[in-house]
Amino acid sequence: MNNILEARDIVKHYADHKALDGVSIDIPENCIYGLLGPNGAGKTTFIRIINRITGPDQGYITLKGKPLNDNDISTIGYLPEERGLYKKMKVSEQIIYLARLKGMSNSDATSSMKQWLEKFDISDWKSKKIEELSKGMQQKIQFISTVIHKPEIVILDEPFSGFDPVNAELIKNEIIELKNNGSTIILSTHNMNSVEEMCDEISLINRSKVMLQGNVNDIRRKYKKHLFRVVVSEDDIYSDRNIFEIVERKPLVNGYQSIIKANRGIGNNELINDISGNFTIECFEELLPSMQEIFIEVVKS
């Protein structure tokens, strides 16, 4: 898989602190890339550098192998975390204006806008002013403005904030559809469930540096705690050779569930053999740590 965007050793200083300190991130083409990190870690600065809102003090960024330049911003769509629109403008004027600033022609922007409004079933808002809309409605307009020019890279900073669950689901499906249509999505969020559900790869930035980087499943495996969920028919699970400890147990309708922690160096098969010698296994599952747990562990250390 080719990298659509490569950032190398990005350093950015502000007056009194270092916002980014040697950050290198490779974003593969046509994936959903999660950008994680606590508030103030430097995510927004990094996103602004990609958008060419600000420039790095050191390091460089390439887009499809070539240095990023000003013309590239028409291939990027950006939904900032703190978002706003011109309150006095009509919905249609607003969307067309932002689309034309990204380089679309008036007629393309108009027809594309109509399609999106129909898709979100909000065509009758077209001539309403932005200030007449609720916050959730404004978010939808904002989302349309971000993707209307069919950007190759879509950068979404906390895209789900301000949406009710129904609309959050709608946006999530739109993001997945964008990916299926060939776009690359950079998702900056604190919502770890959506990272697990959607992201292929992540970078976790903390205190201006990349702390953790890679494929989401690889990372979860790397941070696994050797915890397993076992359901057996009989009561009181135990280990013959003391290769695991019981962390928690509770009775279920069809048996007894235990969470066990295997000792270091014990493989899954060895564990199953040990248990199956004495018990009938109904269910056996390795518990991978959630991204939430990994996030907290990495940031706290």
Add this chain to the structure above:
Amino acid sequence: MSKIGLIIEREYLTRVNKKSFILMTILLPLIFVGIILIPAFLSQVKDSDIKTIAIIDNTELYGDVLKSNDEFNFVYVPEIGLNQSNENVIRDNYAVVVIDKNLIENHDAITIFSDKIIPPALKTEISQQFNPWLSEKKMEYYNIPNLKNIIEDSSVRININTLKWGENGSEVNSSGELASLIGLMTTIVIYMFIFAFGSMVMTSVIQEKTNRIVEIMVSSVKPFELMMGKIIAVAFVGLTQFLIWILLIAGILGSILFVTGMASDPENISEIGKAMVSQNPGMNQMGELMVTNPVAGEIQSILASVNFVQIAIMFIFYFIGGYFLYASLFAAIGSLVDQDTDTQQFMLPVTMINIFALYVGIYSASNPDGPLAFWCSMIPFTSPVVMMVRLPYDVPYWELALSVGILYCTSLMTIKFASKIYRTGILMYGKKITYKEVFKWFRYKY
């Protein structure tokens, strides 16, 4: 269309389509015309009472000096013991003038008594009648033959200096007043335009920053394009309003004059004409209307002596230069704050320079060639306002060229300087920004 073009288009159209803009543009000329016309008409209605002034001349030297006119009737009363019956005299007359001693030796030996507040017109009238008479008498005291002629002869030089406009004395006088009036008007107008539209830019920058649209905008366009687009659009709004006002005022005054002016007496027209001419350079056509009567002819010749085309062109030049200078500063200030109320610490120096410029401008109306007027019409932060006041007094071309050159160079530098502050400021939220920090921003790389 280029991005900056799109920004200009949007910023311009949203402003001129605003109800407040349309209302202001239409109503203000009406108010303006009202302000010009109402006093002009009111001044026609004069106090018809002739006031009787009693003169008590204890010296018996000035029996025939004060001549009555249609405002004051001067009556010489024989000397009465001032103590016994002056109450009667005061009751019967509007005022009593008492002359105690020889006025040539004692300039303050004349006093006006009245039980009312004495109008300045009376004082002026008396001194105007007395002064030349006394001067002449004093000259006779010197006992130099032909002194009067000598003095008149030597005063010719003074006359040559003031004869710049025309050939006869009265014309010189009235066009001097007209020049200072035109200068003052254009100064105040340019001052208002620069600051009204400059602060419009600031408000708009603050709005974009507070409703957070700015981050979306700068992900599509460069901060410099956004700032310049806004500044240019507002400049067009200003020029649009200026042109509409000129046309409307000319139109309204023209039609009023056409309907009423022809029927009334020449005096009337000349009053309105003078008031009107002093306000509005675009009124040459009206002058043509009045060419049929003698007073109007004089006005027209005064009009011809002032170079309105030059003033109008320089107005636009100085408006654009001064506006860009201040609007870019205002844009930078707007980018530094989160809300309108935080602007004070940065506004203070700008406001002080502004007000200084306006005061120098007003002062220069009476001394248009003085060193203060000269230097302040070269310093770019004050030159648009101060130069407008000097323009009707024939400023040399090299001064104009130098002043405009300095102004435009400084404007360009200020725009560059402001854009550096702007691009950092618009994305800074929450913390109060100090001057020290602003200077650090110049080192940032973009």
